[in-house]
Amino acid sequence: MATQTRASKVSAAFVKLTDTLVGDYDVLDVLHTLVEECVELLDATAAGLLLADPGGELQVVASTSEESYLVEVLQQQAGAGPCVDCYLSGTVVTLGDIAAYSDSYPDFAAAALSQGFRSVHAIPMRVRHRAIGALNLFRTDTGDVSPEDAAIGQAMADVATISILQERTIREDAVVNEQLQRALNSRILIEQAKGVIAQISTVDMDEAFKRLRADARAHNRTMRESAENVINRRITL
Amino acid sequence: MAEWSHSDGGVEDGVFCARFLSELPVNGAAVSVFGGAVPETIVCATDDLAARLDELQFDLGEGPRWDAVRSRLPVLEPRVREGAHPLWPVFHAELMHTAVAALYVFPLTLGAVDIGIVELYSTTPEALNRNERAKARVMANETAWNLLDRLLRLQETANTDPPDAEPMEAKSAGSPLSRREIHQATGMVLVQMNVTPTNALLLLRAHAFAHGRTVRAVASDVVARRLVIS
Numbered sequence: 001m002a003t004q005t006r007a008s009k010v011s012a013a014f015v016k017l018t019d020t021l022v023g024d025y026d027v028l029d030v031l032h033t034l035v036e037e038c039v040e041l042l043d044a045t046a047a048g049l050l051l052a053d054p055g056g057e058l059q060v061v062a063s064t065s066e067e068s069y070l071v072e073v074l075q076q077q078a079g080a081g082p083c084v085d086c087y088l089s090g091t092v093v094t095l096g097d098i099a100a101y102s103d104s105y106p107d108f109a110a111a112a113l114s115q116g117f118r119s120v121h122a123i124p125m126r127v128r129h130r131a132i133g134a135l136n137l138f139r140t141d142t143g144d145v146s147p148e149d150a151a152i153g154q155a156m157a158d159v160a161t162i163s164i165l166q167e168r169t170i171r172e173d174a175v176v177n178e179q180l181q182r183a184l185n186s187r188i189l190i191e192q193a194k195g196v197i198a199q200i201s202t203v204d205m206d207e208a209f210k211r212l213r214a215d216a217r218a219h220n221r222t223m224r225e226s227a228e229n230v231i232n233r234r235i236t237l
Numbered sequence: 238m239a240e241w242s243h244s245d246g247g248v249e250d251g252v253f254c255a256r257f258l259s260e261l262p263v264n265g266a267a268v269s270v271f272g273g274a275v276p277e278t279i280v281c282a283t284d285d286l287a288a289r290l291d292e293l294q295f296d297l298g299e300g301p302r303w304d305a306v307r308s309r310l311p312v313l314e315p316r317v318r319e320g321a322h323p324l325w326p327v328f329h330a331e332l333m334h335t336a337v338a339a340l341y342v343f344p345l346t347l348g349a350v351d352i353g354i355v356e357l358y359s360t361t362p363e364a365l366n367r368n369e370r371a372k373a374r375v376m377a378n379e380t381a382w383n384l385l386d387r388l389l390r391l392q393e394t395a396n397t398d399p400p401d402a403e404p405m406e407a408k409s410a411g412s413p414l415s416r417r418e419i420h421q422a423t424g425m426v427l428v429q430m431n432v433t434p435t436n437a438l439l440l441l442r443a444h445a446f447a448h449g450r451t452v453r454a455v456a457s458d459v460v461a462r463r464l465v466i467s
Contacts (some may be wrong), residue, residue: 054379055386057411071417079411137267177375185378188348191417192434195460205421205460231349231424231434 013037014062015196026222030163031062044137048074051133067211081108086122090131097142193227211237254281263357270353300328305342314340315363339364343377349434389413422456
């Protein structure tokens with residue numbers, strides 16, 4: 001059949017995302033779908049999403065690869081990098097040529113360049129006047145993202161924000177924090193479950209994550225539920 | 238079994254409790270931390286009654302704190318003087334000798350790890366409205382995060398970092414909780430030692446303490462299968 005037009009791909013991505021928003025959805029499932037759709041749809045090689053923890057520090061909660069090379073680059077810039085600037089300012093931060101920022105963000109630039117990432121686009125996740133985290137798009141080429149990609153990326157980040165906060169709860173600050181904390185907590189649970197799987201089945205952490213996600217999908221569970229089952233030893237993956 | 242003792246962080250214990258009192262309309266707060274199989278230690282209490290309520294339940298082996306520990310869910314008793322309390326009759330009878338009218342107990346958990354509990358009391362019935370209860374849950378979660386962060390920062394402030402510490406690790410001086418290896422190692426150790434997630438983390442910490450290393454460094458070794466905790 002004919003190749004899909006850009007518009008139909010974008011709308012398909014949003015349908016897929018909103019499909020994950022029904023019923024008792026898990027925020028992490030939504031965020032993983034989101035980062036995957038970002039690299040499908042946009043001119044990006046890798047994507048990652050960071051949320052602020054109770055100490056105000058950014059934590060990687062979803063990324064297109066669970067392998068440490070990407071997670072390290074993402075977490076590295078949580079100290080000083082475009083992501084934290086984006087989060088603190090609540091505005092988009094683009095580094096069209098990461099190499100040119102070796103002075104401003106030495107650790108981040110070194111980590112990103114060593115993995116072949118040469119440009120990055122950081123999009124804030126905003127609730128009214130407050131940012132709760134940021135979505136990062138990495139490319140292996142230098143240059144800024146196109147205005148169209150930037151707009152679609154922002155729309156994706158907005159969907160992610162809504163998935164975390166749900167419209168009806170946005171009015172209360174305490175509830176905003178509670179949802180955020182739940183997402184961060186789920187992430188910890190998943191890491192613990194990955195450890196259990198890695199130990200029992202002698203696989204690496206990336207494979208452990210894949211098994212966790214496959215189980216969640218196969219049984220129509222959230223990853224959080226699968227992780228709880230693994231830790232309580234009700235299931236073995 | 239290992240304990241969450243040796244709290245050598247820079248934060249004064251009292252701040253964990255004081256925040257609840259300054260931000261919520263309650264009269265007292267107590268935070269206690271689990272020590273694995275052995276007795277729990279009270280981290281702080283804002284007044285004698287708050288401390289006594291916790292001790293009483295601990296000595297009696299009954300009370301809402303135990304319900305919160307077992308279920309890992311908050312236990313809200315906005316009108317604790319009224320009605321029967323079949324799960325904790327003795328503690329309830331003791332409560333009637335105090336001025337306590339409302340009790341709110343929140344478990345401090347992070348992932349599958351149980352860190353402790355926070356107990357709030359008020360002499361006014363229904364002291365907390367819906368929004369304040371949500372705020373209390375958020376504050377309990379922040380407390381869990383901060384307590385665990387402090388407990389895992391073992392050795393990190395000292396300049397005794399072993400030379401084998403990974404360079405990446407040395408550079409990112411953020412919270413140890415941001416290190417995925419710590420949570421992954423917890424999962425591995427709970428299988429290796431057939432213990433609860435809480436005890437697995439306690440064992441990691443105890444190993445780090447005994448060897449003068451950071452919890453991060455020990456966790457990295459466990460994940461890389463260079464080290465088996467035994």
